[in-house]
Amino acid sequence: MTLWQNEFFNRSVGPVYELESPLGGGLPATEVRVDRRDGAILTGRRPVRTGYALTDGSVPLAGRVLAWDRTKGMFLYRTDSPLRETQLVDGLYPDTWSGRHVTFTRFRCRGGRVSALVETDAHLLRRAQVVSSGGVRVRLAPGASRRITAPLRPGPGARCTARFTVAPTKVPGKGDFRRLGVHFLSFRYSR
Structure with a gap:
């Protein structure tokens, strides 16, 4: 729910990526996977390139946490591109x-x-x-x-x-x- 509120009400959020399981809610999302060799997040065979990412605490991303909403459990990262899990x-x-x-x-x-x-x-x-x-x-x-x-x-x-x-x-x-x-x-x- 928190993710969809951020996407729907914040025009600077997008695109949304699904890792492992569908997010539900009917809004558009791109399916991605983790390259098990180095943690790179891939769409198809191509790495996802972005400077910032908004995620919950279940996805440990490489980069620096810029903001943390403790109540909602959401993190804003300045990411190392390409996007990867640590x-x-x-x-x-x-x-x-x-x-x-x-x-x-x-x-x-x-x-x-x-x-x-x-x-x-x-x-x-x-x-x-x-x-x-x-x-x-x-x-x-x-x-x-x-x-x-x-x-x-x-x-x-x-x-x-x-x-x-x-x-x-x-x-x-x-x-x-x-x-x-x-x-x-x-x-x-x-x-």
């Missing part, structure tokens, strides 16, 4: 549940750390779960939340990757047949 997370469902593995990738990375805020669900498992990555292990009691900080080392293509493993996992049943681990609530990169 990081990707694989292995999460849209409701923040993980499976057994979650992978965090940082682009144009020379090393550092990633800190993930994780939370267990006492309704899924009544015993402790362990989240591990890069030799670091965190044990969480049912219903607990903690941060796990994993090292990031540069790899091919100037990408740094941390692979998190969750044990045990469980299929909750009652119509949900996914094998679930823990909730990954946020990721924070630091050098």
